Amino acid sequence: MVSSLLIANRGEIACRIIRTARSLGIRTVAVFSDADADAPHVHQADQAVWIGPSPARESYLDGNRVIEAARRTGAEAIHPGYGFLSENADFADACAAAGITFVGPPASAMRAMGGKSTAKAIMADAGVPILPGYHGDGQDDALLSAEADRVGYPIMLKASAGGGGKGMRVVRDAEAFPAALGGARREAVAAFGDDRMLIERYLDHPRHVEVQVFADSHGGCIHLFERDCSIQRRHQKVAEEAPAPDLPPAVREAMGAAAVAAAKAIGYVGAGTVEFLYAPDSGEFFFMEMNTRLQVEHPVTEAVTGVDLVAWQLRIAAGEALPCVQDDIRLDGHAVEVRLYAEDPDAGFLPSTGRLTHFSMPEREVGIRVDSGVDAGSVISVHYDPMIAKIIAHGPDRATALRRLGRALEKTEVAGPATNAAFLRRIVTHPAFAAGAIETGFIEKHTADLLPERRLPGLPTLGAAVAGVLADRAAKAARQAGSSADPWSPWGDAGGWRLNGEGEERIAFRSGEVLLAVTLRYLRDGCILLTSDGIEARLAYRVDDDGMLSLGIDGVWRRVRVALDGLAVTVFDSGEIQRLSLVDPIADADRDAVGGKLVAPMPGRVVALHVAVGDSVKKGVALIVIEAMKMEHTILAPADGAVTGLPFGVGDQVEEGAELVGFESGSPEEDASA
Structure with a gap:
């Protein structure tokens, strides 16, 4: 060692x-x-x-x-x-x-599996089932288009040197092929420095099941069972679990044997993962690729086998033999992992950057493991993948693991950048997920449940935001006065209180572009009469020892967390997260709304321009493409209209909020007749 x-x-x-x-x-x-x-x-x-x-x-x-x-x-x-x-x-x-x-496999094994085309050929020779497709060296656009026609649509374009969902496109007809190929090539070059592509037949409703293998330099090779990684968005994994639910024992055995055969075929040493597409209706499975490294989702395998895979990696790299044989590996219960990202599901999952102003994870919950590389004050940078943490739940069975994970996500609190925490909780608590009805199209199939329409904050959220602001104001006033009184008492803040009579004040928040005005009347009994948009309620609150707010609205009490950072107010309430901004009346008067401008949603680099100044375009047409956080983001025309300006060219860096395209709405026909 x-x-x-x-x-x-x-x-x-x-x-x-x-x-x-x-x-x-x-x-x-x-x-x-x-x-x-x-x-x-x-x-x-x-x-x-x-x-x-x-x-x-x-x-x-x-x-x-x-x-x-x-x-x-x-x-x-x-x-x-x-x-x-x-x-x-x-x-x-x-x-x-x-x-x-x-600490990894031999370079020869990486080269064998690093090119997906070569890998498919090796697997076919080893008797591992593969999908029909094109894995050749010829990369001319016309040749690839002809091969796509031969394989038959729908097809999947994949970066030959890729992984992690980068450089991948589902193409459903020949008309869409050229644009998809161009986008996949650009993304592949940005992520891997290699624009070679392969083509595979695309299965519409498969499951993604992968097998963890481990081999030593003495000829030993075993598998540590499988993980189901079917819950994906844009071909990137969102949730993973071990073992795969409802996988027939015969399929599990055959898949494990195929994975070991794949590893042996390339003289593999160390930890690796063999990925398969599994068709539950037929029981067939097909080799996708082999990842010659430790996987992001390895903790679920560790949870159900009791093996520290990193420790095994270090021992195997030191020349030791595997510490056990296949029959020694046993499954213990069930484990599920979700990936917490700094991204905004309500804005098309755009990555979100910035400082973590509040960060609290459920690390002490029974059966919960949190792997994270950040803490409060860390900055989510535009330069790297925006993953904040992995949350892993283990239990004696799948139902227990899911309950523990749902509860852990309720207690996950991150403020600053937007996150997908509430989205993840909706996945693991969804009835179809609980029933094991999972496949790679799960998120698209259940979009209405997982991504409900954004609604204006309700009374509980407004009440919590108000209580958080008042508590923060009272605490600051008490500190400034050097008071030893309870800093969380409303009586510690002059606010709208009056010695004789009921005081009143107004507080305003923004939710998106909507202004939410709240009137507060301070009652003699210590409660607050809250009025907003014709709704009235009695509000009471206290701050508990753990910093949570106990919030009473019309006599019904609940515990919430409110995180404040400047004018940003984040409310965490039973797994749902509401982000508001406290309105500064002076600053708000000078607020420059972006309006109809087409602006950069985040810092990035322009990688493609599809229009020129003066072009007339239809609604939904691609105008410009920027690349940020290893992914491409296409800006579409919001309506029929004309391009009036292009401030940036291909290769230019842009800041968040920079105007990308000058655009004037209006029908070209109307302009001509005028």
């Missing part, structure tokens, strides 16, 4: 590897970019080395800088985590040339 380990990664996976290394008595070295100078993984490691500017290509993806950091600190091994350099065969070779142990 090595005595020192450099982790060539960041965020939650770096923290998770450090945790296991520490338990084995291994000294750890973190690497960091400018953006991560104060990140948790930097503080948790025994040493930390700066390796470059914030962009990943100039830091975490620069293998030479990583190896130099290992040399400078005397690290004997490098663990790449997942993403970045984890499946880079050249980096693995460079580690070997430098005399540093690479």
Whole structure:
């Protein structure tokens, strides 16, 4: 076993590897970019080395800088985590040339599986079932279009060197093929530096089931059962569980055997995952790809097998044999994981950046594990994947695990950037999910339930927001006065209180573009009469020892959390999250609404322009494409109209809120007749 380990990664996976290394008595070295100078993984490691500017290509993806950091600190091994350099065969070779142990498979195995086309051919020779498709070297656009016609629509375009949903497009007819190919190529180059594509027959309602394999350098190879990763959005996993629900024992056995055969066919060593598409109606399964690294969702396998996969990785990399044989691996209960992202489901899941002004996770709940690489004050940067944490629930059965996970998501509190926490809770508490009716189209099928129409905040939310503002104001007033009185009492704030009679004041919030005016009348009995848009209620509140608000509305009490940061007010109420802004009357008078401008939803880089100044366009036509956080975002025409300006060109960097397209609404025919 090595005595020192450099982790060539960041965020939650770096923290998770450090945790296991520490338990084995291994000294750890973190690497960091400018953006991560104060990140948790930097503080948790025994040493930390700066390796470059914030962009990943100039830091975490620069293998030479990583190896130099290992040399400078005397690290004997490098663990790449997942993403970045984890499946880079050249980096693995460079580690070997430098005399540093690479905690991963041989470079030859990575090369065999790194190109999806090559991988399909190897799997076919090994007797592993594969989907019909095109996996050839020819990459001419016309050739790929002809191959798509041959395979038959619908087809899936995939980046040959890709993974994680990047460079993937479902194409349902020949007319849509050229635009889809262009977008997939651009995304593949941005993510992997390689625009080669492969084509596969697309199955409309399959399940995504993957098998965890482990092999040593002595010929041993086993699997640790499967995970179901069918809950996906844009081909990226949202929730994963182990074992796969309702998987027939014969299919489980055959799939496990196929995964082991796949690993043996390429001389695999270490942890890997063989991914399959499974058709429940026929019982068939087809090889998709092999990930030659540790997976994001590995904690659910650890939960149901009791195995520390990172510890096994380190032991296998040190030349040890597997500690057990296949028959020794047993399943214990059920585990489910969800990925908490900084993204806004109400805005098309756009990634959300900014500082975490409030961060509280349910880490002490029974059966709950939280893997995170951030804390309060951390900044979600535009430079990296916006995952905040993974929340994993384990129980003796699936129903218990889901109940625990639903409860944990109710207690997940993140303010600052928008998150998908409420969306995740709706998934794991959905009746169809509970019944095991899962497939890769689950989110699209149940969109109305999972993404209900955004509604104006109701009375409980307004009451909580008001109580939070008043409590915060009272606490500040008490601190300024040096009072020893209870700072959370409304009597500690002059506010609208009157010595003789009932005082009154107004507070206003914004929800999106809607102004919500609230009138407060302070009653003699200590309650507040709250009036908003003709609705009236008696409000009472207190702040409990744990910082939660106990909120009483017309005699009905509930516990909520209110997080304030400047004018931002976030209400956490039983798993639902409402984001409001407190209106500053002076600033609001000068508020410059974006109106109909087509603006950048986040910082990014322009990668494509589909129009020119003066073009007349129809509603819904693609105008401009920006790339941010490794994903493309297309700006569409909001109505029929004309392009009046294009301030940016391809390759330009844009800031959030920058006007991307000058646009004038109106029918071209109407303009001509005028």
